[in-house]
Amino acid sequence: MRSRAIITGRPEKGAIIAFADPGRAFALADALEGLADSRRLVVADIPAPPEGAASDAACDAAVAFAVEQLHGIPMGVAVLVGAGAVGSRLAAAVARTLPSSCRALFLTDEEARASLRPAPGPALAEDGDGALAVRAPAVFIAEDALPATLRELLDSAAEPEIARPWVLPEIAELLAANPQAPRMDLVTARERGERMNPPMEPPADCELVIEELAGVENRIMTPAGKRTGLVLFLIHGGGYVMGSARFEDRRCADILRSFTPSLFADSDLAVTTVVPDYALAPEHPHPAGLEDALASLRAVFERYPDAPIVLYGDSAGSGMANQVLRRLGSAELERIRGAILLEPCLDPAFDSRSSWENREGPGWTRQLAVDSWRAYLGQDAKPWEVHPPVRELPAGFPPLQIFVNAADPLRDEALEWAFDLARAGVKVEVHSFPGTTHGWLSAPGTRIWERVKDEMRSFFGFCLEDAPGPLA
Numbered sequence: 001m002r003s004r005a006i007i008t009g010r011p012e013k014g015a016i017i018a019f020a021d022p023g024r025a026f027a028l029a030d031a032l033e034g035l036a037d038s039r040r041l042v043v044a045d046i047p048a049p050p051e052g053a054a055s056d057a058a059c060d061a062a063v064a065f066a067v068e069q070l071h072g073i074p075m076g077v078a079v080l081v082g083a084g085a086v087g088s089r090l091a092a093a094v095a096r097t098l099p100s101s102c103r104a105l106f107l108t109d110e111e112a113r114a115s116l117r118p119a120p121g122p123a124l125a126e127d128g129d130g131a132l133a134v135r136a137p138a139v140f141i142a143e144d145a146l147p148a149t150l151r152e153l154l155d156s157a158a159e160p161e162i163a164r165p166w167v168l169p170e171i172a173e174l175l176a177a178n179p180q181a182p183r184m185d186l187v188t189a190r191e192r193g194e195r196m197n198p199p200m201e202p203p204a205d206c207e208l209v210i211e212e213l214a215g216v217e218n219r220i221m222t223p224a225g226k227r228t229g230l231v232l233f234l235i236h237g238g239g240y241v242m243g244s245a246r247f248e249d250r251r252c253a254d255i256l257r258s259f260t261p262s263l264f265a266d267s268d269l270a271v272t273t274v275v276p277d278y279a280l281a282p283e284h285p286h287p288a289g290l291e292d293a294l295a296s297l298r299a300v301f302e303r304y305p306d307a308p309i310v311l312y313g314d315s316a317g318s319g320m321a322n323q324v325l326r327r328l329g330s331a332e333l334e335r336i337r338g339a340i341l342l343e344p345c346l347d348p349a350f351d352s353r354s355s356w357e358n359r360e361g362p363g364w365t366r367q368l369a370v371d372s373w374r375a376y377l378g379q380d381a382k383p384w385e386v387h388p389p390v391r392e393l394p395a396g397f398p399p400l401q402i403f404v405n406a407a408d409p410l411r412d413e414a415l416e417w418a419f420d421l422a423r424a425g426v427k428v429e430v431h432s433f434p435g436t437t438h439g440w441l442s443a444p445g446t447r448i449w450e451r452v453k454d455e456m457r458s459f460f461g462f463c464l465e466d467a468p469g470p471l472a
Helices: 025-031 033-037 057-070 084-097 110-114 143-155 169-177 186-196 245-264 288-303 316-327 353-357 366-377 411-423 447-463
Strands: 004-008 015-020 040-045 078-083 102-107 138-140 206-213 216-223 227-235 269-276 309-314 336-342 400-403 428-431
Touching: 004 025, 015 025, 015 057, 015 084, 025 033, 025 040, 033 040, 033 143, 040 057, 057 078, 057 084, 078 084, 078 143, 084 102, 084 110, 102 110, 102 143, 110 138, 169 447, 206 245, 206 288, 216 245, 216 288, 227 245, 227 288, 227 316, 245 269, 245 447, 269 288, 288 309, 288 316, 309 316, 316 336, 336 447, 353 366, 353 411, 400 411, 400 447, 411 428, 428 447
Parallel strands: 015 040, 015 078, 078 102, 102 138, 227 269, 227 309, 309 336, 336 400, 400 428
Antiparallel strands: 004 040, 206 216, 216 269
C-alpha cells in the first residue's frame, strides 16, 4: 500500500501530521491551510485497504508514513490530527505505536478517542489488551470546529525543546571568551572576526606570498626552503558572509608544521597551503564566491601540474568545497586526491532535526544560519543549485573525510549527506568527538584540534597511496 503526502508550511513552531478518511486528504489540507504559516503541515493521503486485506493494513501504512515523515520534522516529534472515523483511528494508531514522537493528539471521532488510555506517568503503560497506551492526551474536537479550535490549542502549546549537550571544557572556555550574537548583525560580526584574528607576522619557518591567481587574491604558504610536494587548497569559513583568507594564516602554519614531516620526512618537499580570498555575500551573492574559488583552484591545477591536491574546508568553507567539487569536470576531479571537511554548512533548506534542537547554539544559532543562507542565495539562487542531490553526483568523486560536531545545528545535514555519499559509492569516513560545538573544532593549540589532525594524518596516507607525482 502506497501513501502520498500533502506538505506545506514552514516549521518554526513545529509540525502537524494529519490523517483523514480515504479520499478526503485534500479537503483536510485545505481546512488546515491557515495553520501552515508557522508550522509544517503534512497531510497523509492513505487509500482504503484493498478488498480482502487485513483490517489493520491502513494502520500499518499510517505508522510507516509517520516514521518516514518524522525524519525531516524538527525534534522528530509532531502534533497528530485525525479527521473522520478512519482518520482518527489512523492517528490514534500512530500515537500508540510511536508514543515518544507524539506531542499532542487531536481527534474528531469520539469513539476513537474514547478507545485510548493515557499512560499513567512518564513510562509507557499497557492497556488491558496489552497494547501500548498513548503518552500525550487525546483531545476530541468537533470536525466543523477543527481549524479554529486546533489553532487556539496549538498557539498555547510549548515549542520544541532545546538540546542541552555536554561541551568540552576547553571549548566552553573559548565560547565564554568569544560570545556569538544570536542574530546576524553583519557589521558587528565582521568586526568581531577582525578582533579575534589580528594580523600576524609570517612565521620565520614559513614563506607567505600574497598573489592573484585568475584575478582572485590568494595567500600561499610553504615551509621555508622547501618545494611543493602537496597542495592543500583551503577554503575559509564564516557563513559565506564573514571571514578572510588572512584569518587562516595561523592555522596554515600549524598545518605545514604538522604534516610536512610525516608526509615527506627529510626530503626537500613540503605541504603548501593556498587560501583564496573569495567574494563574500551579501555584497556578492551566489555564485560569485563559488566562481572565485573555482578560478583559484583551476589556477592551482596549472601552477602545480604534478602535485597531489587535497581540499580542506571548515563550516561554509566545507560547503563551498562541496559546491566546487560539484562544478568540476571529470578530468579536473582526477586531480583532487581527497577533501577534508569540518562541520560542513551544506543545505540552504536548513530544516534538519539538529537545526531545531540546537537552534540556540552553542557557537552558531539557527537564526544566524538562516540569515547567512539568505544573504548567500540572494534573489536568484535556488537551494538545490547550491546543494544538488547526491543522485546527480559526477563520476570520479574523491574520498571525503567529514568531521561532525556533537552539538551543532548543522550536525544532521552533514550526517545525512555523508551516508548518502556512501550509498552512492563515494569513499567516506565520518568522525564526531564528544563535546564539540560549531566553530571551535580547528582552533590551533587546543587538544581537540590535535585529535582532528591525528585523523587527518591518517586520511592523507589513505588518499595519497596511489598518488602520481612527487609522492609516488
